[in-house]
Amino acid sequence: MNARIQPVQLHAADDGLKPGETMLMVDKVSLSFGGVKAITNVSFDIRKGEIRAIIGPNGAGKTSMLNVINGFYHPQEGTITFRGKARSRMQPHEAAQSGIARTFQNVALFKGMSTLDNIMSGRTLKMHANFFWQMLHVGPARREEIEHRMKVEEIIDFLEIQHIRKTPVGKLPYGLQKRVELGRALAMEPDLLLLDEPMAGMNVEEKEDMSRFILDVNSQMGTTIALIEHDMGVVMDISDRVVVLDYGRKIGDGTPDEVKANQDVIDAYLGVSR
């Protein structure tokens, strides 16, 4: 037998938490920009291994909440506890190092680079060879790149984007760009994956594909996922628990069925119960 490629399985890092234990705790967080109160006294938790949705009407503070979680905004009040450690002023790159990855509402890829390179860039934090070796592309740097390429290929296979491996992402349709962005986030092998409207602007088929990928990421890699999404059908189908924001306040929290039955939520968002 000649040597066949044996894929290394992608996995969320083992952080000692068991599925169902609290991974991230948002406690009485408030955030304001000047006089504008974006988030007011919001508390909720994210448990290991779950898919947690954050929903709410436009301007409810969903994206701000995500930005608070990954350290981009610093709340004036309240604390964020990640894996039992309360965090003070954390920078986004520190969030990344601690195992939090995210995608953006408006795709934020390197448009001129290929799909492969974009996803490879997600592994920057995991590269250890120093600049000198990397420049020469020999020894440890070369070995390391082969290892990383293997992981990236696995993600490409996982997301079924082999056909655009070498295509500059700027030339890709929106739905595929979203997939590449998810790929880049996965390349970090995160413990907590934050998805900001992963299905915005997609057609039914693309949404179904994306839902399947999200569910597979969750079940196969054991990644905890927090997502913001507008498509109620999708949210209710794939999430384990939902938190509902309205004008920066939390008005509901629970399983999709509980949230659907919550009168405040119905009034604020869903209109009528379906």
Added chain:
Amino acid sequence: MDATGARAVSKPVTFPQYLLLNAKRFGGRPAMRFKDYGIWQTWTWSEQRDEIRDLALGLKAMGLTKGERVAIAGSNRPRLYWTFCAAQSLGAVPVPVYADAVADEMAYVLDNAGARFAVVQDQEQVDKIQAMAQTTPALTTIIYDEPRGLRDYDHRMLHEFGAVQQLGRSIAETDRDAVAAWEEAIMASDGSECSAILYTSGTTGRSKGVMLRASASVKAAEDTARFDHLDEHDEVLAYLPLAWVGDHYLNYAQGYVAGLCMSCPESPDTVSQNLREIGPTFYFAPPRVFEGLLTSVMIRMEDAGRIKKKLFHASLAVAKTYGEDILEGRPVSPSGRISYWICDKLVYGPLRNVLGFTRTRTAYTAGEAIGPDLFSFFRSLGINLKQLYGQTEAFLYVTCQKDGDVRPDTVGPAAPDVDIRIADSGEVQFRSPGMFMGYHDAPEKTKETLTPDGWVMTGDAGIFDTRGHLKIIDRAKDVGKLTTGALFAPKYIENKLKFFPNIKEVVAFGDGRDYSAVFLNIDLTAVGNWAERNNISYGSYQELASLPQVYEMMARHVEQVNRDLAAEPLMAGAQVSRFLVLHKELDADDGELTRTQKVRRSFVAERYQPLIDALYDGSTEKFIETEVTFEDGRKGIIRATVRIADAVTYPTATLHREAAE
């Protein structure tokens, strides 16, 4: 092995016998390639034999026995191809199923074949099979290749492919007798057993299971492999549906007989890239693929710079003048040869390379009529493109064109060892070495297809030209007459229209009517590109199809076809008087096309009855609601007002004579 020694030196009569022979004679040569995780991986013939042996021993241990059916569903993967041979080596019968079949189509085949085992690619196929489990009581075991998404499934019926092979491998390692017994059983076969059941695409009604005899299949494959000089140095890319007779014949059957190397693409979306990487020496594609290639080349040239564009079109003119003559070995002036040679270096060579045809010695097309211009285009570039005419019932080949004797309007003379005759009704009938044993579980249907003296009725109307080449006109039962008495061959009209790159699909009506009329589907790629270049904005297929500019374009195409038809005495009466552009693309998911992308005429006629009425009652537009099925099986409704346009027709001197007949 003594008992079978005498047979071992004689010619193999089954594919597993060829496997053992190839592992011996070409042991170190590549047999299979598959691009996985971005890298081409290769299995030699001896490695392939080991993979198949492990699988076969595993299947045997799981209870697969002689005569049982094994369903196979998925895209072109080495493991699925190995399953064919592994099943055959145990005397079981592989039954490939179209991977994109919806759940109840798949259940029908599984149930009709009485499959106990199913070997499938992934979760999608497992879901489909399990959704219909109550209609397939015989099925006890599902083996899957890709475990993704299946972790939380009930694993009482499910087994991983790798685990089955592992089981077989441990048996092979601990029990040498098991391996010897496996090989002996293979060598003991006299080839009289059924070696595969291939289901027809079902252009008319439910698909039927065509049973093929091992020795007959091998003989047919040997004949054509010799005809096209295939040997162990050849490479093919297996990218057509696994369940289709063409893929099974050209890649698996010819592959084992010739000992060539089969490559499987990374995914269905990467075929064109993989084609370029592999550079197959033998290539098959249905006409629509060649159409797609031509369209994409032309579109890209539209976006090229002026100098490149000029060079390209000048070279094409040279190719048109000399290309086919040079390919056919006819006399060509030295100056013609020199300019062709220069253009070959500058344009044709690089173009062939981009398309993946650099090493292609023989290319075939079949399934539908191919446009003469399209056919000549590829031939003039130096690609030896030929046509064949075949049927599942014949195990593919009925006729095929010889090198150096190729014409676009015929499908060539009878293939080696095939007899053809034209019945009084105009129907083509044949007898061939690969001829089927009968339809599975449907002896009465078998009887309907065979003549009393044992010829197969193809259902196609055809004629022989003066050189003995067969020309297929249409399905025998589709040829009809207008009320004027003029001959109406719908496919003939449809094909003429489809040869325009802007038109993707056509359905013609006219039998028993006053005049011919057509439904058109525009080609979204070609027309979309045209719209982009002309600053015409559109949001969807539906919107683009209803634009007045698009209707004008279609009117010009129809007019051109009418002009052509007017020049042909037999067909002049059937010029297209009215047409409309459909508001949705015809789709196999809605049952409008077969899985091999052929129009199901009667179904379309029934579904769009209001539109047909509108074509013949003189109205200029018609509102219609159409139910559509999405890929996941959910349904939706498309509403549209479709415009109906009149076309320019041409007077013909022969019309009266036609009408009088």
